[in-house]
Structure formats: structure tokens, C-alpha cells
Amino acid sequence: MVRTRLAPSPTGKVHIGNFRTALFDYFLARQSGGQFLLRIEDTDQERLVPGAIEYLLRMFKALGITPDEGPVLQEDGTITEVGSCGPYYQSARLDIYKQHAKELVEKGLAYPCFCTVERLDEMRKAQTALKQTTKYDRKCLSLTKTEAEERMMGGEGCVIRIKVPEGSTTFCDAIRGDITFDNSEVDDCIILKSDGFPTYYLAATVDDQLMSISHVLRGEEWISSTPKSLLLCKMFGWKAPIFAHVPLLLGSDKKKLSKRTGDTAVEEYFNHGYLKEALINFVGTLGFNPSADQEIFTIEELIEKFDLSKVNSAGAILNMEKLDWMNRHYLMALSIEQLAERAQGFVSADLTNILVQRALFVERSRVSRLTDFDVAIAPYLALLPYDASILVWKKADAADASAHLQRILTLLTDIDENIFGTVDLLEAAIKEYITREGMQNGNTLWPLRVALSGQEKSATPFEVLWVLGKEESLRRIEHAIAVLQ
């Protein structure tokens, strides 16, 4: 049974790399009929950000990725928990961790440490100066049980460290294969802090076991801490989950994506007008490609085709131009109604207005992101001033432009209102007229288009007519004729 989990710390934004890991978790769980759970790793009291959990849930909801277990955001804004392995907040599981830490101390596999942060700092400085590996020097390991108890009784704060055994630790990464660490490289890391909270190593290992997690997917930056998790599993006598370290998402400087080199939060991508479909397609195929010659995938296809063993092991730089291209693709696939819905929050014009909706629909092939629409549809909402000279087709003159506009004006004035219902009918009617009257496309269509759009570059005149409607179209053509005088 596949059970995956996303275990973010609620410190604010949802990192794009976290989103990718979550996506892979989700694909893996869905394709096998397993579960994908969300667990909140809020064990660092100093880094907690109020509202971060609600925010995180909102982001995943916006992406359409819903966990099967864990905190759920209700319609009324409250957060409830679903699933039988709860609580899904680590801060609510403190007793569990303490109990486990105690178990290891009793077994002699972990020990209390009374060293101050100052001493530890100095120790590390000294080690660094001597070019040694920085790791705890085991000063407190020599404390007897009674000594330790006395100091604790005396109110001295202490942490619990694991006693890393001799030997080496090997695990088979589902993406990278066997990885071995010599235990001498592994630090006697802290598993329980002096404030009674566990560190990541203990909390995650215990929870993954208690929540029956089968696959642990996480970023590559966790590889070097994996021996700690493995050692802990061994100490508890547990079978370790399958680990898979997904490649890092890199900035343009080829370093771990940071705010300096690119947008790191999913929210930023939404704010920049990317559609969730594009985001899922783009991020979901970063480091993983199910097909040699296909780029566009629905989430269903990705779920079906996802294969952990085919995930790349090298980091990936975000190709933003490709994201734009994908976004354009998904924008083009939207119906006029869907487009109006998606444009909410990005366009200041009234989205219930048919003119606005049609303008969005027509302009969607000329924009990359939802944020581009405001500017793109402006010429439809109000005709901007333009120079009369641009109304003239390159092979003609002002008198010619004026004459052609006059004839089209006549045609459109008499034309049935219904023709304005579709672009195709408008095009057919006008082209038929041009042919019938022995006119030229360029001499007619160029001035018409400019008259309607007020621009040298724009959609076809038929599309603009469709957007503007008969009345406004006639008004703009009349205005153009006046301007040409």
C-alpha cells in the first residue's frame, strides 16, 4: 500500500520545489490507489508564522491537489482534520516524541546532553579551524545516569542526542540507487530539544512510522541527513520507508532556487497569471518526462504515467519561457466562459460584460498570462487616439482608405444584427462583399481593422467587429472617416 506525505513547516509561502514534491507524492499515491497525506511540521516554535497553515491549504486547493488525510480547510474558513492517524500537527504529538526519545535513552541508544549553545559554537569553531568535520564531541556521553539525573533535578536544561554507532549506513534511493555513509560522518544529532519539542529527525521518523508512510519523497538537500533517519528506524526496530530524493529546482545561477534568482512561491506564479493546469504540467514534468515527444499532459495522464524510477537525478533550471508557452497553450484551450472566470482578479473591467468576455477570448492568443489581459483588452473598452496616417494601407492613400471605409460602413449599417453574433459570419459577409464589389482585401481590411482597433497591430477586423458589436463598430468607422478628412 502506497502512502506518501507532504510534510511542510508552516513558515509562510509554498515553495515551488515543495509543490513539485507534493505533485510526485500525489501522482504516486493516486496511481496506486494509495493515500497522500499532509502533515504539519510545526516543531520550530521560533519560525511559526500565523495563518501559514490556512494559506498553505488554500494554495493546494487552488492547485486542485487535495490530500486524503490531514488538515482540511472548510468552506467557512475553519480547519478540521481528516484521517485516522492524527493529530497531523506535530506540535500536538509532543508526548509521542518524548516517549520515543525516552525509550532510546533507556535502551542506551540516546543520551542527555547539557552542553550550552555557546560551548557548541566554540567547539565547532575549533573544529573548523582544524579542518575537521563539525560534529558533537560527545562530552556528555560520559555522564553517568545518576550524574545526569542530578543535573536534571537541579533544573539544568538538556537535550537528547542519539548515540551514532560505528559502521556505515546504506540505503537504496528510489531515484539514485545505493548511497552509503560512514557513520563516523554522522553527528550525534539532537532529537529532542530543551523546550521539549523534537527535531525534524525524530518527529519525521516517528510520524512516518506511525502514519505508515511507505514512500518518503523529499528534496535532494535531505540526502545527507538520511542516515539519521535510517539509524533512528534501526534503533526503534522499524523497517524504514522507501526514500526518494528528487532533484533540486535551480535558479538561473544553477543554485538552489532562491528568492533572488526567481519566484519561489506558488503564490507568485498565480499572481503572475499562470493557470494551475500550466503550473501542474510544467512543474510535474520537471525532472520527469513520461514521453519522448509529448509536452502537454493532463494531470490524469501524469498520474497514470508517473514512474519514480524514471525521475531524473540532475537538478533542473526553470525554463520560464516554456512555462509561458504552456500557459498560452492552456489559455487557448479555455472557453469564453472559462476564460472570464479565470480572469477574475486580473482584469479591472466588468467580467460579466459580453464585450469584455469576447475581448478576452479574442486576445488570448496574443498574451501569455492573465496579467497581460488588462492592457490587451483596453483598446476594445475605449478607442485610443491614433494618427490618421496609420489608417492608410501601404499600397493606397488617404482618399482610398476613406472610400473603402465608407463602403464598408454602408454594408455594415445595412447588415443584419445577427451577423454580429459570430466571427465567421462577419468574415463571410465582408469577404463576399469585397469580392462582389471587386475591391481588394488589403485596401479594405487594413483601414477597417485600424479604424476598429485604433492600432497597427491587432486582431482581425472580423474579430474586433464581433467584440465591439454593431453600434460601437459603426461609430469607430465613422470616426476614422472623419479623422481622414
Add this chain to the structure above:
RNA sequence: GGCUCCAUCGUCUAAUGGUUAGGACACGGGCUUUUCAAGCCUGUAACGGGGGUUCGACUCCCCCUGGAGUCACCA
């Protein structure tokens, strides 16, 4: 610096010993066309280097080089 991971066009990637090294984004050219997009066709562009193994290496092994990650009472 120690440890670990990684290495195909500028970027994302396909290839799992035998291909003219394929696709996509971007870029160039062309077609279409009333303009701009879109669309269609097309071009430039890659196996980091050196050793092996093999009849044969992008594919397997080793070394080098280069890049990255990590070395907290953060995750």
C-alpha cells in the same frame, strides 16, 4: 575543507550496448495572411575530458574536471 549527489543542444528532456543522437521552449528561415499573434513546414544547436570493458559505447567501470547539496536546540 569533510562527506554526498550530479553531468546529452542556451534551457527542459528522450535514448537503458548498435539511432543520420529524437522531441519541446527559445532563436533563424519559410508558408498562410489585411497587421500582430496563433497555426503549419523548416534550419542552427548537445553526448565535459581521459582511460578502460566490448565486435561495438551517450549508455557499464575507473580517474580527472566541473557543478550542486549538506555539515544548527531550522526544517
